[in-house]
Amino acid sequence: MKxxxxxxxxxxxxxxxxxxxxxxxxxxxxxxFLPPQASDGHKVPVAYWLSGLTCTDQNFATKAGAQRVxxxxxxxxxxxxTSPRGKGVPDDADKAYDFGLGAGFYVxxxxxxxxxxxxxxxxxxxELPALLEANLPVSNKRxxxxxxxxxxxALTIALNNPGxxxxxxxxxxxxxxxxxxxxxxxxxxxxxxxxxxxxRHDTVAxxxxxxxxxxxxxxxxxxxxxxxxxxxxxxxxxxxEETGYPAEIRYHPGYDHSYYFIATFIEDHLRFHxxxxx
Ligand SMILES: N[C@@H](CCC(=O)N[C@@H](CSC=O)C(=O)NCC(=O)O)C(=O)O
Numbered sequence: 616m617k618x619x620x621x622x623x624x625x626x627x628x629x630x631x632x633x634x635x636x637x638x639x640x641x642x643x644x645x646x647x648f649l650p651p652q653a654s655d656g657h658k659v660p661v662a663y664w665l666s667g668l669t670c671t672d673q674n675f676a677t678k679a680g681a682q683r684v685x686x687x688x689x690x691x692x693x694x695x696x697t698s699p700r701g702k703g704v705p706d707d708a709d710k711a712y713d714f715g716l717g718a719g720f721y722v723x724x725x726x727x728x729x730x731x732x733x734x735x736x737x738x739x740x741x742e743l744p745a746l747l748e749a750n751l752p753v754s755n756k757r758x759x760x761x762x763x764x765x766x767x768x769a770l771t772i773a774l775n776n777p778g779x780x781x782x783x784x785x786x787x788x789x790x791x792x793x794x795x796x797x798x799x800x801x802x803x804x805x806x807x808x809x810x811x812x813x814x815r816h817d818t819v820a821x822x823x824x825x826x827x828x829x830x831x832x833x834x835x836x837x838x839x840x841x842x843x844x845x846x847x848x849x850x851x852x853x854x855x856e857e858t859g860y861p862a863e864i865r866y867h868p869g870y871d872h873s874y875y876f877i878a879t880f881i882e883d884h885l886r887f888h889x890x891x892x893x
Pocket of ligand 1: 666667668669670674678712762763764765872873874
């Protein structure tokens with residue numbers, strides 16, 4: 616992997632890298648915040664941040680304001696891109712923002728032409744951690760968190776891989792892609808119309824199917840324009856209640872879907888993960 620840029624922040628380093636991904640069959644960029652505790656080669660625990668629709672590795676790095684607390688806690692943050700990129704990577708036919716480039720939905724596509732590149736699930740779960748743990752001072756103590764499409768990615772990836780992550784959290788997640796327009800479009804095109812294949816990428820379905828318990832925190836703004844039609848947090852709330860799954864959902868009056876909301880509560884998420892990572 617090649618270092619593209621490196622700037623100091625709160626005593627740590629905000630770095631951007633490029634590498635050729637065998638999983639995604641293209642060149643990818645990602646960002647990593649390395650806290651000061653990593654500077655002597657000491658391996659630090661790591662939280663993987665999964666961004667939402669339209670994002671690259673830069674949105675969280677520049678808008679969330681996570682570096683100060685991550686530096687204090689000694690936790691690295693990995694910020695991957697949200698889809699494969701580059702020449703030959705197919706996009707939505709109408710260049711819509713909710714499918715294709717910037718909208719990988721953290722699944723491994725099985726349908727042509729998407730399956731040649733769109734394998735974000737395996738990229739996040741396997742390729743990226745292996746690359747980083749071999750080349751950077753980060754340990755295999757991992758947490759995963761994300762926003763919106765990335766909140767869906769974080770929750771489903773954690774529930775499918777409880778041994779690989781100690782904790783999971785999400786801002787404004789799509790809790791049941793099987794039951795909202797963004798998810799139905801993406802899963803239909805990436806995985807095909809047989810909804811049986813969608814269930815392991817649907818947080819509500821996974822919880823209802825008896826997913827193993829792990830520390831889980833969800834924050835949702837009540838002034839979020841996407842709440843009623845796309846996010847549907849109430850479906851998760853109901854599934855948690857009916858199965859006795861012990862997650863915390865916090866609702867915040869007045870907060871919308873933006874990074875202003877994320878920046879307000881990111882400290883809570885980092886402290887939540889640090890408690891489980893250390
Ligand atoms: N352009 C779209 C909305 C796109 C949007 O709001 N993206 C969110 C994530 S939404 C779910 O995954 C985001 O994080 N945007 C980047 C940012 O820096 O804010 C529309 O017009 O509705």
